[in-house]
Amino acid sequence: MGLPEIIGVAAGAVTLSARSWPGGGARPVLLVHGLSSNARLWDEVAGRLAADEHPVVAVDLRGHGASADVPDPDGGPGPTLQAALDLAGVCAGLGEPVVAGQSWGGNVVLQLAADRPDLVHGLALVDGGWLHLADRWPTAEAAWEVLAPPDFDGLKLGDLRERLVGMHQDWSSAAIDATLANLHPDDPVRPRLTRGRHRAIVTSMVEHRPRDLYPRVTCRTLLLAALPGAGGRALVDEAAAALPSAELVEFPGADHDLHAQHPDRVAALIGGLA
Template identity: 35%
Template sequence: MKLHTHEWGTGDRLALLVHGIMSDHRTWRRVGPALAERGYRVIAVDLRGHGASPRGDGAEPGEKYGARLFAQDLVDTLPTGAELAIGHSLGGLTLLGAVDRLRPARAVYSDPAWQFAKAEGVDPRLFVEFKNGTREQITAMNPRWEEADIDVELATLAAWDSDTALGLWANAEDSGLPAAPAVPSLVQLADRSFLVDDTDAGLLRDRGFEVRTVAGAGHTVHRDDFDGFMASLEGWI
């Protein structure tokens, strides 16, 4: 599937951005321009079922959405050989499934949902219910977000197909920690990440990933602490 994309900058280096569940390219409203200022042409996708991209085909959520389908869409849409690729949460899971074919020079996985099916307290029905989340709920859950990020969250929820969550869990066998990085890779973690615990972080280091934690940041690191997010990428961008 060809995905909707949004671009910032005209630099000689190429960066790819892949958002998390319930979101779309607008989540990168500060990251895209910041990378463009550093000499990148930045391409951000809307994953299938998100933003302006097509919905999946099929009678059941598991036929329309799943990690392998998300990854194949990246391959169908994005150029190979970029200097940098960043995936957040579901975007980290999706990038992992495509990285061996996209072959960026460097990959950054921001609090990746590699083991979403095992995360304590995470249920696809919660995502479906949050489709109708209010400004007050979003603000209470994300007290460090700027008002513009609340606006973006409301807009991206309205454009999101909640079957993506159900489809992911229907294909949960596609989740798990990677055995090794396909390209030089940074795993950037929220403080006390609920997706990658200390044991998993140690395993990833042993397997060849660099792992950094952004102190005090929540799951959506780039919106919770933009400056901390960018500082954590030192040496990778």
């Protein structure tokens, strides 16, 4: 797998950092990470897609990865809707790509496909896109009480690496390193995504209504679900039934980060949408 080029991609009024693989003449692919994650988690998937001639761009959304310093707009539509607007600008420069999003990124790319069907050739929802936080928590405050990230309390990077290796023994070292890239490499470590931005995203997810978007998605859609996984069986089945052209692919007992655990299978499925 060749190393990606680090580029800036136009996203409306701002420029986001992205990782780019040139590929060849096949349809381009845009890859979108989840909440408090980063574009590097897609490296192994992207390398396999590029080997099949797909130009690939994996983007760091505002506040994440190398786009940590990209500002949020004052009085904007909220992080989930703003991320979808940003991705519309990225897609316009790629030429109707296949778009994949994981977890919260799945909700973001679902919004993109519903709002701008002219920009998305195919959609892959990777253990996300059907996340309805309001079904579980009546307010953003209630959701934050459960979903707020833990404090690292002086944790060293090496200690965290050991924990991750123990938790994900079937992940590659590249996937472990990519996960660690969610943090500034300080001792003790600290997240690249600030706590305030994290809370704002959770609030926007409580306000987000994916089921209202399903009928508006016109492209072929794959739902890659780590069952029981994020949201449980009922929400996955609801999305698969409501999306006009959808196929559910199950990964029973898999990790939420399917792209890190099963990059070969995930890459093959995304490539099949082209």
